[in-house]
Amino acid sequence: MTDPLAIETTALRKTYESIEALRGLDLRVPAGSIFGFLGKNGAGKTTTIKLLLGLARPTGGEARVLGLNAADLAANVAIRQRAAFVSEDKDLVDYMTVDEIVRFTASFFPRWRRDLEEKYRSKFDLRGGQRVKTLSRGARSKLALALALCRGAELLLLDEPTSGLDPAAAEEVLQSLVTHAAGEEQTIFFSSHQLAEVDQIADHIAIVDRGRTAIGGSLDDLRAAFRRIQVVFDGDAPDATFRTAGVQRIHRTGRILTVLASTGADAIVGEARALDPVSIDVTRVTLKEIFLEVTHD
Amino acid sequence: MTDMLLHKAWLETRWRFLIGLALLAILACGAVLEYPATARLLPLAGALPAGNGIVGRAIREAIETQRDYRGFIWYQWVRQNFTQTWTLFAVLLGSGGFLGSTGTLFTMSLPASRTRVLGVRAGAGLAELFVLALVPSLLIPLLSPAVGESYPVVTAIVHALCMFVAGAAFFSFAVLMSTTFADIWRPALISCAVAVGIGLIETVVHEAAPYGIYALMDGESYFRTGSLPWAGLIVSAAVSASLLYVASLNFAQQDF
Numbered sequence: 001m002t003d004p005l006a007i008e009t010t011a012l013r014k015t016y017e018s019i020e021a022l023r024g025l026d027l028r029v030p031a032g033s034i035f036g037f038l039g040k041n042g043a044g045k046t047t048t049i050k051l052l053l054g055l056a057r058p059t060g061g062e063a064r065v066l067g068l069n070a071a072d073l074a075a076n077v078a079i080r081q082r083a084a085f086v087s088e089d090k091d092l093v094d095y096m097t098v099d100e101i102v103r104f105t106a107s108f109f110p111r112w113r114r115d116l117e118e119k120y121r122s123k124f125d126l127r128g129g130q131r132v133k134t135l136s137r138g139a140r141s142k143l144a145l146a147l148a149l150c151r152g153a154e155l156l157l158l159d160e161p162t163s164g165l166d167p168a169a170a171e172e173v174l175q176s177l178v179t180h181a182a183g184e185e186q187t188i189f190f191s192s193h194q195l196a197e198v199d200q201i202a203d204h205i206a207i208v209d210r211g212r213t214a215i216g217g218s219l220d221d222l223r224a225a226f227r228r229i230q231v232v233f234d235g236d237a238p239d240a241t242f243r244t245a246g247v248q249r250i251h252r253t254g255r256i257l258t259v260l261a262s263t264g265a266d267a268i269v270g271e272a273r274a275l276d277p278v279s280i281d282v283t284r285v286t287l288k289e290i291f292l293e294v295t296h297d
Numbered sequence: 298m299t300d301m302l303l304h305k306a307w308l309e310t311r312w313r314f315l316i317g318l319a320l321l322a323i324l325a326c327g328a329v330l331e332y333p334a335t336a337r338l339l340p341l342a343g344a345l346p347a348g349n350g351i352v353g354r355a356i357r358e359a360i361e362t363q364r365d366y367r368g369f370i371w372y373q374w375v376r377q378n379f380t381q382t383w384t385l386f387a388v389l390l391g392s393g394g395f396l397g398s399t400g401t402l403f404t405m406s407l408p409a410s411r412t413r414v415l416g417v418r419a420g421a422g423l424a425e426l427f428v429l430a431l432v433p434s435l436l437i438p439l440l441s442p443a444v445g446e447s448y449p450v451v452t453a454i455v456h457a458l459c460m461f462v463a464g465a466a467f468f469s470f471a472v473l474m475s476t477t478f479a480d481i482w483r484p485a486l487i488s489c490a491v492a493v494g495i496g497l498i499e500t501v502v503h504e505a506a507p508y509g510i511y512a513l514m515d516g517e518s519y520f521r522t523g524s525l526p527w528a529g530l531i532v533s534a535a536v537s538a539s540l541l542y543v544a545s546l547n548f549a550q551q552d553f
Contacts, residue, residue, distance in 0.1 A: 016552075055405055056552035073410065073549065081408035093400030095308055107301040108407045133399075 006031040006155050006187035007052060011061035013211075014047050021047040023211035024061065029189055029204065034181055036202030036219075037191040040295055044211040045191035046088055049159050052189075053085055066154060081109070083155040084148035088163055088191075090140045094133035098126050098143060102150075111152030120146035123176070138169035145173060149180050158190035162197060170194075174201055195288045205287070207294050214294040215248075215262065219287070226290055227265035230281040231257040231272045240275055244268045249293050260285070260293045298409060299417055305404070306421035309394055314425040317386035321433035324382060328374035329440040332366060335373070339363060366446040367520075370437055375456050376515040379433065380464075384514075386429055387464050388488040390422045391471025395548060397479025402553055411548050419472055419541055426468055430461040455525065459516035463533040466510060467492055469540035476548040 007029035014022040022044045029035045039045045050056040052065050054076025066082050068075040093101055102121075106112040120126070124142035135143060141161070148156055161177070162170035178201050181188050192198050198205060199219075206216030215222065225246075231237070237257040240250070246263035257277075261268050265282060272280055285293075339360060363369040395401070395415065404414065434457035441448040467488060474484030499509035506512055513529040 050553060053406055055402070057550075077408050077410050080406060085406040087402050087406070091400065091402040093305065093308075093403060095399065096305075100304075100308075104301045104305060105407070107298050108409065 004031055005029060005064075006033070007035075007063070007065050007189060009048070009052075009061065009063045012048070012051060012058055012063050013060035014044075014051060014056065015059045020211055022051070022058075022061075025208065025211060026213050027206055027216065029187065031187050032185065033204045034178075034188045034202050035190070036198035036205040037189060037208065038193065038195070038198055038205055038291055039191070039208035040193060043208045043295075045208060046159055048208070049085070049157050049189075049191060052157060053080055053083065082153055083157055084151045084153040085157045086141075086144045086148050086159065086161055088159040090137075090144040092132050092140065092144060092147075094131070096132055097128065098130050098132065098135075099128035101132055101143070101147065102128075105147045106150070109151045109153075113150045113152050116150045117146070120149060120176075137164050138166065141165055141169065141173060145176065149176075154186060156186055156188045156190075158188065160192055161190055162192070162194060170197065177201060195291055199287045207291055209295045215290070222262075222290065223284065223287070225261075225263050225265075226285045227261050228283050228285050228289070229259040229261060229265060229268055229272060230283070231259070231275065231277045232279045232281075233257070233275070233277050238275055240272075242268055242271050244271060249296065260290075299413070302409065302414065302417040303421050305400075306394070306418045309398075310390055310422065310425060313386065313389050314429070317382070317389070317425075317429050318432060321379070321382055321386075321429055322436055324378040325374060325433040325436040326440060328370060328378060329437060329444055329446075331373070332369055332444050332446065335363065335369060336366075366441070367448065367452070370448060371456075371515070371520045374437065375460075375520070376517075379456075379460065380511060380514050383426075383429060383460055384464055384467055384492050385489070387426055387468040388471045388485055388492065390425055391419075391468040392475055392485040392488065393481030394418055395472075395475045396477075396551060396553075398481070405553050411551075412545050415472070415476070415541075415545050415548050419469075419544075422468055422472070423465060426465065427461050430457040430464075434460075452519075455519055456516045459519065459526070459530065460514050462530045463510055463513035465537040466533050466540065469537040469544070473540050473544040473547065476544045476551065 005028055007027060009025050009027040012022050012025040013020070025044065025048060027048070037045055037048070047056065051058050051063050052070050054070050054073070058071055063070040065079045068079050070076050070079060093104065096104060102117060124139070124146055126139065126143055126146065132140070132143070145161065148158070162173050165173065174197055177188060180186070202219055204217065205219050205222065207214045233255050235255065237252045237255055239252065240257060242259065244264045244267040246261045247268060248260040248262050251258040259268055259272070269280055269282060359372060362372045395418070431454070434453040435450070437453050438448040438450045470491060471484050471488040474487050478484050495510060499506045499511050507517070508529070510533065513526055513533055516526070518524055518526045
């Protein structure tokens with residue numbers, strides 16, 4: 001992969017009739033990363049993935065995938081040649097058998113990996129003669145994932161890969177992804193609202209909120225930078241503002257003022273001291289807390 | 298890739314195709330086997346007063362046309378059962394498969410252009426329609442000796458070609474509707490309504506009938522004069538191609 005970014009969107013917008021699904025999404029997905037794309041239901045995750053694959057046309061802005069413009073009809077065929085997609089509801093061709101859908105899919109990909117096909121058929125216990133429509137939800141998800149992993153793709157786009165799966169099946173799918181990513185030179189971009197699984201496997205994230213990127217970057221950097229600063233006063237907490245950049249949110253409840261900072265925690269603490277508090281407590285925050293704060297209504 | 302898309306199109310449409318083939322074959326056999334009984338009744342029908350209205354004119358025309366075996370086959374089979382049933386299956390084979398059906402999102406996420414997806418599906422449908430036109434038509438000369446008659450193979454092929462070339466417009470219209478509506482029923486019902494509407498216009502406006510699509514499909518000019526309606530067939534083929542082109546433009550604009 002020569003392009004340092006597998007995916008880059010700039011001010012990407014998508015409107016369905018009167019509904020604004022995306023309102024200027026900026027996204028930078030490093031090549032080779034496992035990128036968790038987080039957001040509440042209806043935040044625009046699925047729409048984003050469809051725009052990246054050329055399955056829907058943007059209303060404005062630009063999406064580049066593997067260096068190609070996803071809105072260009074010829075380019076998006078090339079993108080789909082180099083990228084694999086698993087949809088949220090694991091849409092497959094129901095009337096085909098497992099053997100037929102494997103043959104059907106493989107015919108589109110000259111770099112189809114027979115070795116991986118055998119491996120995942122065996123690992124996921126996928127029987128060739130079984131009709132896709134008779135598969136359990138778990139088996140269907142595994143088949144969809146296997147069909148994506150065997151393509152020899154540079155980029156995997158997975159929309160809620162574990163939705164509807166029981167914890168054991170979800171864990172199996174996630175472990176397969178991590179193992180696969182470790183062995184292959186691939187970028188994995190997956191949307192989810194399951195924070196635990198993102199925390200478990202992603203190295204980069206973006207949180208999308210109401211069609212815009214709320215925050216994004218390396219998960220380690222975000223964890224290192226985000227702090228909760230709890231300032232306790234004798235009486236009611238003052239209605240304070242902070243000049244330091246990086247203040248994401250301020251809560252005031254009785255005697256306690258809580259500041260969520262994405263950067264500059266030390267400077268914010270310095271400003272807080274000037275308010276004459278009783279105590280100041282600085283703690284790390286979890287991904288769940290970051291998510292809840294940035295997507296708070 | 299194309300062969301697998303063809304295979305998928307076959308899997309999607311095979312039951313419609315096979316049911317159509319069976320039905321048309323039964324109707325073709327029925328037409329041939331019905332001839333002896335009709336031949337016995339026709340002299341009696343000629344003695345009946347038919348009147349001067351539309352119905353009377355139609356009865357007289359029917360009797361006159363069916364005086365010989367070739368006329369009987371054209372009137373009973375080509376003009377009626379074959380045209381109506383084939384049109385119905387042209388609409389059914391053209392309906393669905395592009396938006397909203399099972400596997401659509403999966404297929405569209407594969408590296409095939411929308412033009413190719415639509416082209417292969419339309420190509421498969423047209424091939425099936427061609428078989429639906431040709432095979433039942435060939436059963437006529439094949440079965441005719443069973444009732445002591447003969448029917449030229451060339452005539453059967455010409456009528457099959459007229460049916461296919463002219464009637465493909467109904468298929469193409471259904472394909473166009475299927476790139477607009479996500480279910481199979483709206484394209485099928487709208488296309489059927491259009492086919493019935495055109496048929497009614499051709500029946501009521503008598504002057505329009507010789508230039509209508511059904512007159513092209515049943516190869517009336519070939520039956521009556523022995524000459525093929527080249528201009529009409531070319532126009533029909535052009536209309537069909539235009540409808541498929543508009544369908545491909547429409548399909549390219551859709552969001553999945």
